[in-house]
Amino acid sequence: MKNVLIVTYFFPPFPAIGSVRLGGLAKYLPQYGWKPIVLTPKLPGKIDPVYHVVETPYEDRILRLERKLNISTKPTGKGGLKRLIFNPKGERRPYIGKMINIAGEVLSYPDGKRSWIPVAVKSAGKLFNTYPIEAMISSSRPESVHLIANQIKKEYHIPWIADFRDLWSNNPYYSYSRIRNSFEKKLERKTLSCADALSITSLPWAEDLATIHGNARVNVIHNGFDPENYPDSRLSKKFTLTYTGVLYDGKRDPELLFMAVKNLIDEGKIVKDDLAIRFYGPLQGWLEEKIGKYHLQDVAIQYGKVARQDAISKQLESQLLLLLNWNDPKERGTYTGKVYEYFAARRPILSIGAPKGVLTDLLDETGAGKYAFDGDGLKNIVLGYYQEFKQRGSVRYTGREERIDEYTHYKMAGKFAKILDQIT
Template sequence: MVLLKNVLIITYHFPPMPEIGGIRLYGLAKYLPKYGWNPIILTPTLPGEPDSQFQVIQSSYDDVVALWKRRMGLNTKKSLNEQFGVSKPKDQPSIIDHLTYLPWEVITYPDPMRGWYKHAVKAGGDLLQREQINAILSSSSPVTCHLIAKTLAEKYQIPWIADLRDLWTQNPYFNHCALRKFAEKRLELRILGKASAWVTVSEPLADDLSHLHTHKPVYVITNGFDPEDASFAPPKLTDKFTITYTGVLYNGKRDPSLLFEALENLISDGVLAPDRVEVRFFGSQDSWLFDEIRDANLDGVVKVMGFVPRNQALQRQRESQLLLLLLWNNPQEKGVYTGKIFEYLAAGRPIIALSGPGESVVKDLLNETQAGHYASSLEDLEDILSKYYSEYIRTGAISPTKEDATSKYSHLEMAKKFAGVLDKVQTEASQHPTSVSTCSDSTQKSIR
C-alpha cells in the first residue's frame, strides 16, 4: 500500500459554497489521491456540510464589510445600492459607489475576505503541529489565501505552491486608486516572492506573471471539468430552440447586447420564429438587463430566472440546445478561461462565445475541441445562429459536441499535473531543507 503525502489546500471557495472558484479545488481534492497526495482543505465556515470524502477544516471568519455596515446601522445582507434604492448602471459605478469608494479601498485591502486571515493561520498552525504536511497549496482569488499560506510556509518551513486562477494586480478587474495599486503591487511581490512555484491557468497569464515575478517557475494548468459530470444519460432536450447562460454578468462586462441585437434582427427578418426561441439567464437579475431585453422587443423570448443551485444549473445546461458564453472585450482578457466554459464542455452542448477580445484562449479552446463557435461580429453571430436554427428546424435538435475532443480537460488530468508540481517542489525542499521558497528554475513551464 502506497503511503500518501499530505498537502494542505488553502481555499476560500469550496463546495457546498456555490461560487465557481471552488470547482477547480473540488476537482483537485477529489483526484489528487490517485497521484500520491492526500488533500486536507482549509476553508472558512461553509454554508452546509462538505463532501464526507474530504478532510475539511473550517475556521471562523470575520466579515469586515458586514462589520462596517453594522457600525453604520445598515443591513449587512444587502448592498448599499439596494438599501438606498439606487440602480447600478451597466458597467458604471453608481453615485453610492462613488461616495463609498475611498472607505471601500481601505476596508477591503487587500481584499474583502481579509478577516479570515488570523483565524485561518491559527487553524492551519494547529494542524501543522499535529500532522505531517509535505506541501501547501493556496488558490486565489481571494489573495488572502496566499497571505495565509506564506505565513504558514515560512513558520513551518514547508514548500508552497501559489495557484492563481486569476492574476492579482495584473487582473483586468483590478480597479483601484493609485495609492492602493502601488501598495498592493509591493505586497504581491513580497508575498508571492516567497512561494516555491506558481501555477496559473493559461500561457498568456503565465507570461504576465513571468514579467512581474522573476527567478521562479510558472506552471500552466488549465481549469477542467469533473468526468463524472460528463457521464450522464443523454437528457431530453428542450422543445424550443433554447440558448442558456448560467452565472453572473459582472455588471455588464459580460455583455449580452450583441446577442439581443442579433435575435432582434433575425426575428424581424423572419429567419427565427419568436415562439420557437427561448433565451434563458440563470444568475444575474440586474435592472439594466431587463431594460435591454425590453428595448430589443424580446420580452417574450428572453427569460431571466435568477440563481439556481449548481446541480440545477448543470441540468439546465445539459437540456439546452445551445450554451451561451459571454466574455469581456478587453485585450487583457485574452488569457482568461472562465470556469463556466469547462462546465459547458462537460454538458456536451454546442457553445456560442461572444463579446470577447480578438485573440483569446477561449477561441483557441473552441477551435481545438470543436465544441462551438467564437462570434467576433454581429454578422458572424447572426450567421452562426441561423445555421444552428436551420439544423434545429430540420432535425428537431442540435447535435451534441464530441466527447473525445474534450477529455484532456478533465479534473483527472488537472490533478495529475498538479501532483507533478507538488512532487517537484517537495523533492527540491527535501534536498534544500533550509530554503523551501528558493527555486533555481527560472523558466516558464507549460504542463499539457
C-alpha cells in the same frame, strides 16, 4: 499517501466559481498519491464527506465595522448614516465617496478577508501537530490566502504552490489607486518570494505573472470540469439557447443576440414559436428592458437563480449554450469558468463578444463551439444552427473528445500532483 494542506477561502458548497476548481482538485488529488486537508472559513451548507475539511471561525471585518457603526456603504442599506452618505436619488455624495474610497483602500489591504490570516495560521499550527503534512497549496482570490501560506511556510518549511485564479497586482481590472498598487506589487513580490512554485489559469496571465516573479516557477494549470456531475439528459424539443450565471449590462450582455434573432424572425428565416432563449441567474431589470426593446418577451425569459445541479440540467437539455463575454483587449487572457462547465454538458457553445484570444483559441482547439464578434457573423451562425435543428430535430455536438478530456478535473489535479512531486 502524502498529506497536502490546501488553504482556500472558497470551497464547496460555497456558491462561487472559485469553489469549483478547489473542489475538483481536492477530489482527484488522492488518485495521484496526495491526500488533501482543506483549511477554510466556515462554509454554508453540508460538506461532502469525500473531503477532509477543517473550518475555522471568521467574520468579515468590513461587515462587522458597518454593523458596529450602523453604517451602510450601499444605497440600498438602512444604516443610520445613509442620509449623510447618499442624496435622495441614491447617489453617493462626492466628499463622502472620497472618504469611503480611502477607508476602503486601508481596510481592505490586500483584501477584505485579511482578518482571517491569524485565525487560519493558528488553525494550521494545530493541523501540523496532528498530521504529517508534506506540502501546501494556497489558491487566491482572496490574496490573503497567500499571506497565510507565507507564514506557514516560514514556520514549518514545507514546499508550497501558490495558485492564482486571477492575477494579483497586475490584474487588468485592478480598481485601487496607483499608490496602493505600488505597495501591493511589493507585497506580492515579498509574499511569494519563498513559494516553491506558482500556478495560474492561462498562458497570457502566466507571462504577466513571470514579469514579477520570473519564468522558472510559473506553471499554467487551466480550470476544468468534473464529468461525474453531468448525467445523460434528453434535449429540448425547441431551438433552445441557454445561459447560466450572472450578466453585466454592456459587458456580459446578450443585446447582440437579441438583435440578430429579431432580424431573423422579421425576415421569416426563424419561426418565433420554435425558439426559446433562457437565462438562469439573478433577475436583471436592464435585461428585461432589452428583451422588450426587441419584442422578444415570448422568446427570451429570465427564470432567476437556481441550484447548481438544476443549472446543469438546463445546460444538458439545451440545443446551444450561450457564452457572453466582454469585447475588450483586457479579456484576451481570460478563460471564463463557464466554458469548462459547458464542455462537461457536451452541447455546442455559442460565444459572443470575446476578443480574439485564449477563449476563441480554446473553442478552435476543441471544436466545442463557434464564436461571433459582430452582428452579421452572429446572425449567420444562429441561422446555420437553426437550419440544422429544423433538418435533424437537434443541433449536433462536434466537440473533439480527446481534446476536451484534457480539461477534466482529473487531468487538472494531475498537473498539481506533478509539481508537488517535483518540489517535495
